[in-house]
Each structure stands twice: as structure tokens, then as C-alpha cells.
Amino acid sequence: SSTRRNGWILSLMIRVLRREDSQLMEESHEGPL
Structure with missing residues (x-):
């Protein structure tokens, strides 16, 4: 189906x-996650 x-x-x-x-996280370890 289209949804799948x-x-x-x-x-x-x-x-x-x-x-x-x-x-990006490798460059700056400080992140929201």
C-alpha cells in the first residue's frame, strides 16, 4: 500500500x-540527545 x-x-x-x-555529534559532543 502507499502508506507502507x-x-x-x-x-x-x-x-x-x-x-x-x-x-555532527562527532564534531560537537554537546547535543540535545
Whole structure:
């Protein structure tokens, strides 16, 4: 269904965002998380 496909895309985007956040966290260990 379209909802399942959207969920897969969202999970993929979140993965990329987390990867970028992890790189930023390496530069500055002080973060909200």
C-alpha cells in the first residue's frame, strides 16, 4: 500500500538524518540527545 511505501521512505530518510546527526555529534559532543 502507499502508506507502507511512505513508511519505508520515512525510515530511509530518518536513517540519513541520523547519519548526518552522528557526524555532527562527532564534531560537537554537546547535543540535545
